Amino acid sequence: MSTFPTSSVQEARTALAARLRELRLDAGITGKELASLCGWSVAKSSRIENAVTAPSDGDIRAWCTACGADGQAADLIAANRQADSMYVHWKRLQRTGMKQLAETSTKLYERTRLFRVYASHVMPGYLQTPGYATALMGTIAGFRGTPDDVREAVEVRMRRARVIHEGDHRFATLIEENVLHHRVGSQDVMAGQLGNLLAVMSLPSMSLGIIPAAAAREGVIWPFEQFTVFDDARIHVELLAAKVTVTAPGELDVYLRAFARLTELAVHGAHARALIVKAIDSLK
Structure with missing residues (x-):
């Protein structure tokens, strides 16, 4: 589980999590269905979507694939790495x-x-x-x-x-x-x-x-x-x-x-x- 030493990092993580949630909602699937498609536990999907756990590049790719949004993976990965660079x-x-x-x-x-x-x-x-x-x-x-x-x-x-x-x-x-x-x-x-x-x-x-x-x-x-x-x-x-x-x-x-x-x-x-x-x- 990630911890965030500054509000700048937290805000960047929260913004990324919100974008991932929007992809899931636009795809019309539940958190449980997304977890199943990605081969994760429901708890993991929830932690990522609520900015509790920072996703890996692979997690973002899997999320985008499950939501039929592979084209957005690169931008989201870049945003994720930018958040990483803050600390x-x-x-x-x-x-x-x-x-x-x-x-x-x-x-x-x-x-x-x-x-x-x-x-x-x-x-x-x-x-x-x-x-x-x-x-x-x-x-x-x-x-x-x-x-x-x-x-x-x-x-x-x-x-x-x-x-x-x-x-x-x-x-x-x-x-x-x-x-x-x-x-x-x-x-x-x-x-x-x-x-x-x-x-x-x-x-x-x-x-x-x-x-x-x-x-x-x-x-x-x-x-x-x-x-x-x-x-x-x-x-x-x-x-x-x-x-x-x-x-x-x-x-x-x-x-x-x-x-x-x-x-x-x-x-x-x-x-x-x-x-x-x-x-x-x-x-x-």
Whole structure:
């Protein structure tokens, strides 16, 4: 039985289940008759039609055949796979390494005009230095047991990060102060990474805010998972085990409101620079 970690996934599953139900009704058969034609239990048909169980490609083909709608199977399978893509385990995404995953997001980065990023545990990808990215990806590959293509993946990430210097892109970036102190790589790597933050603050396209560890959060918002908003239309949420893609309007609104609240906590300009310099000094 499937569980759904976000409402976006649930809505996609529910929409697919409704389309399957319509096919059955249009065919004039009962759930029991459909189960018999497919060679299933009635309970299985009911679970699929009520979006309790996610159907396999084979289940969809069998359903369409039983309803005399083979021509619709391909579209329904595509919709089913799209729902699957909304919650994908990192182990599956990175089964061939991290380079391919970085490459698949390049087009999304190039066409996005407004990025909103909340970083609660590591530096945002487009602000990472090669040294930081290498240390981070090496740790990830070791922890998840994925193929080690770190060098190639870092090269792709660096090319993707050119969006902060090229084209008509804007960036609203919020970083929790503790991220400045999370040691990723050597002391020199961290010093270089923190120095890079100071450098990018001067870019006209970049708004960089640091959320002080001592910020009063009562009535505002608490620290939570790292996420990136692409043009108010799509959000990638980074969980420990999986990447979640959010597209449902109601859920998009939740993250956008959270970002607005977090922005109220952040300091910018000289105050943000002072926190970064403090982190650099702590490395000595």
